[in-house]
Amino acid sequence: xxxxxxxxxxxxxxxxxxxxxxxxxxxxxxxxxxxxxxxxxxxxxxxxxxxxxxxxxxxxxxxxxxxxxxxxxxxxxxxxxxxxxxxxxxxxxxxxxxxxxxxxxxxxxxxxxxxxxxxxxxxxxxxxxxxxxxxxxxxxxxxxxxxxxxxxxxxxxxxxxxxxxxxxxxxxxxxxxxxxxxxxxxxxxxxxxxxxxxxxxxxxxxxxxxxxxxxxxx
Numbered sequence: 001x002x003x004x005x006x007x008x009x010x011x012x013x014x015x016x017x018x019x020x021x022x023x024x025x026x027x028x029x030x031x032x033x034x035x036x037x038x039x040x041x042x043x044x045x046x047x048x049x050x051x052x053x054x055x056x057x058x059x060x061x062x063x064x065x066x067x068x069x070x071x072x073x074x075x076x077x078x079x080x081x082x083x084x085x086x087x088x089x090x091x092x093x094x095x096x097x098x099x100x101x102x103x104x105x106x107x108x109x110x111x112x113x114x115x116x117x118x119x120x121x122x123x124x125x126x127x128x129x130x131x132x133x134x135x136x137x138x139x140x141x142x143x144x145x146x147x148x149x150x151x152x153x154x155x156x157x158x159x160x161x162x163x164x165x166x167x168x169x170x171x172x173x174x175x176x177x178x179x180x181x182x183x184x185x186x187x188x189x190x191x192x193x194x195x196x197x198x199x200x201x202x203x204x205x206x207x208x209x210x211x212x213x214x215x216x217x218x
Contacts, residue, residue, distance in 0.1 A: 004028040004063040006070050009036040012107050013069030015197035053091045057098035065103040065204050085140025108158040109141035114180045157209040162217040168192030182217030189217050
């Protein structure tokens, strides 16, 4: 496949890039600093700012699928993050529509997943106090989901990780779910970035989720 990855040097985007290259796909990596990308004959680095919507659309054109893994968390803190997430993701949606590519896989957030009681995790008693500072960013990522649901032109999938996602092993063994948190028998919701990337590229190769959210966990 020919895949464009927006945010290919980020925490999750870089692992999706690695997994895609591992499987032999042709990748366009769209980042602000192309020097952060590895050298690979199947990787074409493209450096641009997301605010350049028309240029982004041209870079995305003629691909089989697009991965949106951009994260605004390095661009500020506090309430300003919500606005930056919304502005950046609005530009991505507009660029994808202009590009003519229909398939869009979004690296989503876990905060808006539903708890067993039916509440969004971000608004539930289980939401840790230590995550409080990240709420503006989490709300910005949640808004991306709501924006996508208003886009009838795109064949999108919003892929939420488990509540805890961190570097680990590539096991290829995990469970997928829908709107609710996927947790193990002890109630822990975890996934390695490597296994998240495996599931993301599986979805690109064999799409099963269309205009909906799905999630993952052990």
